[in-house]
Amino acid sequence: MTNINSQLITAKGGGLTIFAPDDSAFSHLKAGFLNSLNEGKKIELLQFHILPQFVDSNNFDSLSNPVETVAGKDPLKLPLNVESFGNSVNLSTGVVNASVTGVVYQDNKLAIYRLDKVLLPLDFFGTKAPASAPVAAAKAPKSDKGKSSSAEDDDESSTTQDQKSSG
DSSP, X not given: OHHHHHHHHHGGGTOEEEEEEOGGGGGGSOTTHHHHSOHHHHHHHHHTTEESSOOOTTOGGGOOSXXXXXXXXXXXXXXXXEEEETTEEEEEOSSOEEEEEEEEEEOSSEEEEEESSOOOOGGGGTOOOTTHXXXXXXXXXXXXXXXXXXXXXXHHXXXXXXXXXXX
16 A cells, blocks of 8 residues: 555655545446455556546546556556446446446545446456457467368368358
8 A cells, every 4th residue: 555655655746536436336246246356456456446647527628548547558457447427437447347327525636526337457357359369260270280181171162062052
């Protein structure tokens, strides 16, 4: 917690924006979820709810997605996207969609907004970067080099037959 306090103190120049889930937001979490987190993940979860800049309630549409949080700005691990439509502000993490339901406190350096859900970082759920899937798929055919290509021949002949029957 000392680390969080020091970040809050050093961020005073540009202000802060804090997203505070209300009590009912925690009921959406899986039972025991918070207790299952180690100390580092608990800190990251808290930091994920803090923007290192002051955002007035009328200026959410000025943010560029993904929005940087105190937890970081890696779009593959910590994506936080903010969308503003009139008086409605929605936040998406890739795991959960939350809405700002009110202003708890606001001055010219600090804004605290009430959320209907807890923001869950994508990296808590072990989701891999989209680029890793094609790499694995590209390696699979190489391992089949020594095997018969009869499956490929079957695919080619059925495609040829399909073309003849349709033409």
